[in-house]
Structures are given as C-alpha cells and as structure tokens.
Amino acid sequence: MKRILAVMMALAMLLTCAAALAENTYPLTDSGETFKLIIRMRPLHSDANEMELFQRMEEYTGVHIDWEQIPQAEYDEVKDLRLGSNKNLPEGFFGKFSLSTSDLVVYGSQGVLIPLNDLIDQYAPNLKALFERRPDIKAMVTAPDGNIYSTPYVQEGEDGTIASNIMINVTWLERLGLQKPTTLVELEEVLTKFKEEDANGNGDPNDEIPMTFKFLGSQRDIGGFFGAFGYADTLAQGNNHIVVGEGGQLVFVPATEGYKEGCKYLYDHFFAKGLIDQEGFTMDKKTYNAQNQGEIANIGVFMCWNSFDLGTVHELEYEPISPLLGPNGTTSWGTSPDSTMAATGFSITNVCHNPELLMKWVDTFYDPIWSMQCDLGPIGINIEDKGDGTYDYLPTPDGMSYDEFRYSEAFASDGPIALTSDFFGSKIPRSAGHQAKFDRNENYYRKYATSVYMPSMMLTEEDNDALSMIKTDLINYTEEMRAKWLSKGGVDEEWDAYLQQLNELGLEQFMEIYQRNYTATHSN
Secondary structure, eight states, X not given: OHHHHHHHHHHHHHHHTTTXXXXXXXXXXXXXXEEEEEEEEOTTOOOTTTOHHHHHHHHHHOOEEEEEEEEHHHHHHHHHXXXXXXXXXXXXXXXXXXXXXXXHHHHHHXXXXXXXXXXXXXXXXXXXXXXXXXXXXXXXXXXXXXXXXXXXEEEOSSOTTSOOEEEEEHHHHHHHTOOOOOBXXXXXXXXXXXXXXXXXXXXXXXXXXXXXXXXXXXXXXXXXGXXXXXXXXXXXXXXXXXXXXXXXXEEEGGGSHHHHHHHHHHIIIIITTXXXXXXXXXXXXXXXHTTTOXXXXXXXXXXXXXXXXXXXXXXXXXXXXXXXXXXXXXXXXXXXXXXXXEEEEEEEBTTOSOHHHHHHHHXXXXXXXXXXXXXXXXXXXXXXXXXSSOEEEOOOOTTOOHHHHHHHHSXXXXXXXXXXXXXXXXXXXXXXXXXXXXXXXXXXXXXXXXXXXXXXXXXXXXXXXHHHTTHHHHHHHHHHHHXXXXXXXXXXXXXXXXXXXXXXXXXXXXXXXXXXXXXXXXXX
C-alpha cells in the first residue's frame, strides 16, 4: 500500500510541479542510475533506505541512491579523513551539516568539490529561480573565488534566531505554592523545593530531577545562563563561542570575566547542590529527548528548542520562563540572526560519474513542495494535502515527540531545501510547534536577546588553513574546562592558567582572523 501511495504521490507531484520544473522531465532517467552519497545521521533519524521521503524521491526521479550513513558523533572524523586523503570519496555530500564552509573553500580550490555555477544555470531551474529571486542566498553560497561549491539550506518558517528556551513545570509550582522564578536566586529556591519535596505528587520525594540540560547541545545547553553575568554563550551555527560586542568588536565569551563568574556561580549554586542533572554532560540528543516519558512527570525544568523536546506526554504541564536575572539584576540571551540559512546543503565531488543528472536530482529538493516534504515530512504521513494547493499538519502519534515523528520518515531540518518566508502562510501555516516557538520568543526572550552570535562567514583558504591549526585544540580545551568547572568547580584557582593556555593555543590569531573577516563583510 505504501508503494502504491508513493507512486500516486509521484504522479500528483509531476502534475502540480510541472510549471516549476519545466526544464527537467520526470523521471529524470529510465535506467535506474545509482549515485553514492554520504549522509550525516542524527540519533533520531531512521535508516535512510527505509525513509519514506527518499523512497518517494526515487520513485519520482528514477535515481537510486546508495547511502553511506555516518552517525553524527563520528561524522566529522570520517568526513575529514576522506577529504584530507582524497580517497574513498562519495559522489556527493548530502545535508546542511555534511560539510563546513571551510571545507567548501579548501576542497573547492583543490578540485575535490566541483563548481556548481554552470550546472545550476543549465540543470537546476528551481535553484536558478531561487537565486534570481533572492540574491542574498546566492551571495551566501558564493565562495571568495566566485564559485559555488554547495547548494543552500533555507528554512524561514522556524524562528531559529533565538534557539534556546527554558521550560518549567507549572503543575509542580502550583502543587508547592511557588511562583515562576525571574532571577537565578529564585530559580535556586524553586529547584531546591523540587529536589527536596514531592513535587510530582506520587508520594516519593526522591524521584524528581529538578533541572536537566544537554551539555553543548546548542539550544538544550545552559550556555544562555552565562548572559546573567555578561554575554550568553553557545556553539549554535558553529560560531565558536564568539559574540558581536560593542562597535562590532568580536568577543570570545569563554575568556571574559563574566564567563568566569558564571562558571563559579552555576557550580556553587546549582551543580554542587544537585539541582541540575550531572547526566546532562554525557547525554546525546536521543537520550535527552527520551526523558520524562513516564506516567508521571519527573523533570522540573528543561532547556529546549521547543516545548515538545521531551515528548508530548507531559507537554501541557510546562510553560516558558524568561532569561533569569543575575546577581547584578541584568541578563542577556543569545540570538543568531542568520540561523534560518546555511551555505551548505549539497555538494558534488570530482568522482561523480554524472554531475548533470545528480544536479537535476538535488534540484528537485528545491521545488517548494519537495522542500516541505524533506523538512516537515511526507504528504499523507506528516502532512495533509488539502486539495486546494495548501497543506496542513497531521497529528503526532501518541507516545512520540514531534521530532521523533518528523525525523522518522524525512530528513527534517538538515536537508538541501529552500522554504522561504512567503511559503508559510500562503501554502502551509507554521506548525503548532513553530508558532508556539515564535510566540515564546516574542513574549519571553526577544527583549533580552542582546548577545548576538557571530554570523557564519566563508573565509579564504589561507585563513582556513591558519584556523585549522588552532581551532580544534582551542575549542576542545575551552569546552573541557567548562565541563570541569561546572561539574567539579575550581574556576577561581585555575582561571589564570586557563587564560595563559588559551593564548598559547592561539586565541589572539584565532580572533584576529574572524575580526578581520567580520569587519570586511559587515561594516556599514
């Protein structure tokens, strides 16, 4: 039945998208041609070979993909080894996180990745139309040498500009006669009550987790809490812990006095007292999202992208709180203005046996309806076709989070897609979750979003080479020390030696490179 539905959907797509894809005829090939692609798989992704999205794409295009599926945790090591050795290369790299912008510049200039400019002009009508309509997107994917080595990722329906939110169990607050906290002092008091009393009302005062997080998990991390002492910190969008300070001066947050104060305060008042779960330092996203699924909620506060990150079983018990004010009565929250776009979506290597056909295949994802299915899920499973040219969302099955539902049959937020803001509202509304995210950011976070994370930039090969000698050791050391200071303390005693080590690892040159490029590309 699934296969019949797929064929019917393919035929329907052929009719509805004929105008947009006039220059390409579907199926693209009758020979069942195969390409070998590498794909970076999140823990929530199902097997790419079983994913309904890709099965339908094969039915529609006639192109078969031999997927090499690399788990997210291992991906960068595998990718770097393949590119660095120029051996065992795939014919293409699929997905938003499949390559970095530095990979595009370095391996594009070396000829490992082929320029896509002419291929887009001749074989990619959807991308060509997108670039004509949105020159800013074309500029984003254009390397310093003028070539395009990757297609873009664009998703303007999600309010990703403020990624991280804080959710608190209001049922627990009401049961214990507490109010939503507005300061770190009040949060400590609330979490202490959650820990010591029977907050979930099951008769056991010892089974509650006052607060959970995922270390360095972008929006699920507590990096935003450092804003109560100066700048918020995060690794979202690969900004390397850098924010844009006054006058356009870039700031490496983990080298600031406020960061030091934050590490000390968070350890003394939260981690040392068992108020924030130590398991957060080792959980992956799948484990994190699997929490709180029992009959009775056992988590008081959690960090999230959206309220359903821990599933929908107890979602209605939680409400957002604003960033907590610090000891000086101020706070700042992080924002990434360019988080709705990325310069990496899909790249083709020099071993590709038929770049023209592969370009046609990936261009199919840039038809808005295919972009929608890649990102939000297939029609008939995740999405309802209303029959009038508009679409809506099908209910999330009981016992599943929205992310689990979405990632099970589609590549979700990592695909080579273009869903621009005009698509939402005219073709499909924001999902309930995305609308809730938008409202939450507007009502609770926007006015505090003064820590502006460094935007992504495509650097020259020379600058990338210099950064490659510094970045890994510098960032790894920074994060290793953050984990130590939050879980075990000791920041006061080790701070001076830490700053010295940052300098020895090349922090000054690291920041000079980013500052020079930021000034060149973002000066008024």
